[in-house]
Amino acid sequence: MTKTRILISQSTNPWFNLAVEDIIFRSMSADQRVLFLWQNADTVVIGRAQNPWKECKTDKMEQDGVKLARRQTGGGAVFHDLGNTCFTFMAGKPEYDKAVSTQIVLNALAKLGIDGEANGRNDLVVKDENGIRKFSGSAYRETIDRGFHHGTILMSADMTRLANYLNPDPKKLQAKGITSVKSRVINLNSIVPEIDYSMICDVMMQAYKEYYNSADVDVEYISPEASSTLPEFETKFAKQSSWEWNFGSTPQFNHQLNERFGFGGVDVYLDVVHGVIEKAQLYTDMLDPLPIEHFAAQMQGAQYSEVGILQVKQHVIAQYPAEQEILDELCAWLITQIS
Structure with a gap:
């Protein structure tokens, strides 16, 4: 019964x-x-x-x-x-x-x-x-x-x-x-x-x-x-x-975004799988692109979230302390775009 x-x-x-x-x-x-x-x-x-x-x-x-x-x-x-x-x-x-x-x-x-x-x-x-x-x-x-x-x-x-x-x-x-x-x-x-x-x-x-x-x-x-x-x-x-x-169970997606800052323009292309950035490409016309290139490399494997972006920023600032203001501005913008 x-x-x-x-x-x-x-x-x-x-x-x-x-x-x-x-x-x-x-x-x-x-x-x-x-x-x-x-x-x-x-x-x-x-x-x-x-x-x-x-x-x-x-x-x-x-x-x-x-x-x-x-x-x-x-x-x-x-x-x-x-x-x-x-x-x-x-x-x-x-x-x-x-x-x-x-x-x-x-x-x-x-x-x-x-x-x-x-x-x-x-x-x-x-x-x-x-x-x-x-x-x-x-x-x-x-x-x-x-x-x-x-x-x-x-x-x-x-x-x-x-x-x-x-x-x-x-x-x-x-x-x-x-x-x-x-x-x-x-x-x-x-x-x-x-x-x-x-x-x-x-x-x-x-x-x-x-x-x-x-x-x-x-x-x-x-x-x-x-x-x-x-x-x-x-x-x-x-x-x-x-x-x-x-968040992490999200199917794969791509995010493309761009912005112009005082230091130059930035184009961002992200491939995200299960909430993690699998591939990141950042293009810029700033005079010294090395910090941005390093930032892109460090984004691969990072969480697609404010926490993930801030962790990447701290790592890159440790390598390029003179560029902290630029990195702060870039990250503040990125966080608003992925939230």
């Missing part, structure tokens, strides 16, 4: 929640089905094949304390705040069926008077006088014997902040991987003004229990304080929160 479980996270840390999701999915027996409800505070979540430098304003995110989290599934970049609810449905095969979990979400929202419908493969929408408006996006993952469907529900998300952190200014950055597709979106509080996270959780749990005729299921609360009960949690959380996963 299939065991039905409902889990609710008591953390709003995206790295915690995504680590919990992956651990539960990997460790659950194939005769279980799980509903996991959670929220992330101030986070940009990207798909596993996306480039954060292309999708996000990483410098603005760092300034405002907004986390970057790469999920295990595909799809586009989204901004999460506490006006957003996340859900995950997991089940063993052959029971796993994303059409079923989608219907459960729609059944839940119908209890609040929201007439939603599925639109295409990934979105849930409502129709109003402005046309079709998206309030939920989804992504999926399957293995040989199980699958999961996770997604978001926009309740009262701050749409202005979404614009602050996504859609960076165009750069000469040629990136492989998946680019987000932008949609017309709507918060459900425009339909049900009082809607909040607890209301969503209540109706989601009701609809889930009703669908599977499992009225006696107890809610399990997941928190960082109780994480020791999760197998290999520390290892998984360390990976989920690491630069290597969130």
